[in-house]
């Protein structure tokens with residue numbers, strides 16, 4: 153069966169790393185049909201809409217979506233797209249790779265981030281001049297879904313350490329609920345787990361990442377802690393992610409459109425290619441996914457490398473090297 157893949161490159165380096173991932177998928181090789189969709193700052197300027205209905209439909213109808221990055225319109229693009237595909241779990245692995253100058257070479261973390269609520273529910277108001285509020289939504293149902301997904305992920309992927317991140321000492325009602333539900337899911341499964349206050353956890357992750365494995369997080373905490381982990385392993389150019397729902401999924405690098413380097417052809421394609429590898433796993437091409445990861449790791453170790461990793465190669469040269477390994 154040919155899978156249909158929605159491809160939405162977006163803005164900035166999204167336009168450079170997305171074609172790299174397609175090259176690698178074609179070399180994997182897998183028989184995908186790619187359907188192109190537009191979204192982001194440039195489309196907003198052209199059409200008045202950052203996420204046209206046609207693009208939503210393409211993503212909704214496809215078997216999976218590959219998304220590059222959006223710029224200033226990111227919140228208007230990626231948040232609705234994650235909901236179009238019905239994803240509730242954002243999976244963000246942060247591994248240190250051999251041969252790279254990682255701050256913490258023992259890092260092997262996977263953030264399982266709740267993807268639908270928290271402060272990203274988008275309920276903000278200006279009550280009066282100079283006074284604004286943001287409503288933090290935490291529900292039992294979404295907390296249970298993300299905790300079950302996190303414990304299952306740890307179990308299926310051989311992680312012994314599960315940590316539930318929260319700030320229930322201050323946000324007693326919302327994170328109180330998140331923590332209670334996540335703990336009961338762990339208890340129901342007789343799983344080993346720890347709980348950690350998210351601010352202290354940030355410090356511990358920097359000092360001793362090797363003591364952690366899967367980290368189950370509310371939405372904002374997962375966003376921040378995974379970027380922190382990117383810093384531990386060598387930068388945002390290395391972190392892939394999956395947004396997974398019951399029937400559909402979207403794969404994207406953790407990074408944004410990187411306007412500071414966009415258009416120069418020097419973006420690191422690894423995060424995007426590793427996101428495509430997560431898509432291969434998800435669609436049942438685990439062997440191809442492993443081969444893509446091995447090729448990326450090989451090239452990260454021996455070069456060529458992009459400037460963010462201390463090299464002087466461009467996106468295309470690195471992609472060609474990965475395709476050659478395949």
Ligand code: NAI
Nearest residue numbers: 221222223224226230388389407408409410413419420460
């Ligand atoms: P960013 O991730 O775009 O860039 C942060 C830093 O990391 C920059 O110095 C950039 O050059 C570097 N970097 C990121 N990816 C890289 C790669 N593949 N290779 C080499 N270096 C890389 O985050 P920033 O600067 O905070 O945001 C830039 C724009 O991206 C903003 O307009 C923001 O709204 C948007 N954004 C979009 C996201 C999305 O579409 N999911 C996520 C995060 C930001």
Ligand code: MG
Nearest residue numbers: 375376379406
């Ligand atoms: Mg982020």
